[in-house]
Amino acid sequence: MKPWQTLWAALALALSLSTTSHAQILIGQTAGFSGQVAAGVKETTDGALLYIDAVNAKGGVNGQKIELSSLDDKFDPKLAADNARKLIEEQNVAAMFLTRGTPHTEAMIPLLEKHGVALVGPSTGAMVLHQPVRKYIFNVRATYQREAEKAITHLASMGITRVALVYADDSFGADGVLGAQKGMTAAKMTPVASEKFDRAKPDFKPVAAKVTKGDAQAVLIIASGSAVVDASNALRAAGSAAQIVTLSNNASGGFIKSLGNNARGVIVTQVYPNERAVTYPMVKEAQELAKAKGLTEISPAMLEGFAAAKVLVEGLKRAGPKPSRDKIQAALESIKKFDLGGLEVTYGPDDHTGLDFADLSIIGTDGRFRR
Incomplete structure (x- = not known):
């Protein structure tokens, strides 16, 4: 060539x-x-x-x-x-x-x-x-607001009246709280505690103490992943038996595993149909x-x-x-x-x-x- x-x-x-x-x-x-x-x-x-x-x-x-x-x-x-x-x-x-x-x-x-x-x-x-x-x-x-509002409405339908809000001190937490407040207004409820935490350096011990003191029947935790796990652990360690509720950003199998023994009974809102609903x-x-x-x-x-x-x-x-x-x-x-x-x-x-x-x-x- x-x-x-x-x-x-x-x-x-x-x-x-x-x-x-x-x-x-x-x-x-x-x-x-x-x-x-x-x-x-x-x-x-x-x-x-x-x-x-x-x-x-x-x-x-x-x-x-x-x-x-x-x-x-x-x-x-x-x-x-x-x-x-x-x-x-x-x-x-x-x-x-x-x-x-x-x-x-x-x-x-x-x-x-x-x-x-x-x-x-x-x-x-x-x-x-x-x-x-x-x-x-x-x-x-x-939206998160739609989820949080639905969660509160559901709790109210169960006869639960004492609900605490625990949320990250950022735009995500503030947004979810607005939805929760809409649900509470409709159900004529006020939170027994409303506690925000530092997303970067959370300390849930004092938060759990206030929620427990308020005798909350349910706690809506507006946070992500390990923060929800840590908050749940702190609540149980403080003696709270409140129903734990969180949003769909935690709707993963990995989240369930990270909850360990505290997983059973946790309510998680969802924004898609049941993953087993083949209809x-x-x-x-x-x-x-x-x-x-x-x-x-x-x-x-x-x-x-x-x-x-x-x-x-x-x-x-x-x-x-x-x-x-x-x-x-x-x-x-x-x-x-x-x-x-x-x-x-x-x-x-x-x-x-x-x-x-x-x-x-x-x-x-x-x-x-x-x-």
């Missing part, structure tokens, strides 16, 4: 490899893969990958496979914002996906708006991400894909990730063969009555809310969520 032929062959090979390596849609994710919410983050991401991997196995979206670039922010809002910057400005992701935490997601809003990057399915039900409507945020799950096509589909991967069952957290992935993929499909950031945002906003498999999602310029489904579950003696 002549020298010029060798050069052209090398260039052709390089071009081929370049084309192959870029035949993908890069999606960014920052979440606490380590730290207090690690168990839930892993399950939610695993659920999303169930669907994304299935789509990729069939050729991807418009001939391009989806690649999820996930960074660990250790559940630190500052690190979440820095990770988002790296993903958006350095890795040039087409969209952001499945972030975790209210202050964490809030911290990256300026970046989303500056670069016109859509965020699909933040794993938080904060009202601040719903109202006012954020142009680049597309929620999938229901919902989405649940059946997720179960079948999980089984194909050798998994025996799915968790509510996995179902949340699965649903978010379905919305992401639908947006990418509508964005066309060259899904730029602006095309993805417009495509997502065009979604109307998209059937996830028994639940519908609709967006528009004035509504990025997603679903409004809220339910309750209780952890059974077998360590599984029961409806």
Whole structure:
């Protein structure tokens, strides 16, 4: 082969490899893969990958496979914002996906708006991400306020009148308390104790003492992962036998395991149907894909990730063969009555809310969520 032929062959090979390596849609994710919410983050991401991997196995979206670039922010809002910057400005992701935490997601809003990057399915039900409507945020799950209100309504229906509120001193905690207060107002109740704690350095001993002194029949703990576990342990150590209730951000199998002997009877709100309710096509589909991967069952957290992935993929499909950031945002906003498999999602310029489904579950003696 002549020298010029060798050069052209090398260039052709390089071009081929370049084309192959870029035949993908890069999606960014920052979440606490380590730290207090690690168990839930892993399950939610695993659920999303169930669907994304299935789509990729069939050729991807418009001939391009989806690649999820996930960074660990250790559940630190500052690190979440820095990770988002790296993903958006350095890795040039087409969209952001499945972030975790209210202050964490809030911290990256300026970046989303500056670069016109859509965020699909933040794993938080904060009202601040719903109202006012954020142009680049597309929620999938229901709000924390809806969950907290439903939890209080349920307790009131059981004849429980003495309820304590324990919540993280951040935007997530404050948001959940607003929902709880709505439920209490409707039930003509006032909390016997309302205690906030430092999310970074919680001390639950004095909190548990005040709740116990108030003779609470139930305690709604608005916090994440290990904080709820530590609060539960402190309450039991203080002699409280109160019914413990928490929100869907803790709806993972890992959370149940971390509760140990205190798991049985804990009420956890849910924002998706029963993960064993195969009457919902989405649940059946997720179960079948999980089984194909050798998994025996799915968790509510996995179902949340699965649903978010379905919305992401639908947006990418509508964005066309060259899904730029602006095309993805417009495509997502065009979604109307998209059937996830028994639940519908609709967006528009004035509504990025997603679903409004809220339910309750209780952890059974077998360590599984029961409806």
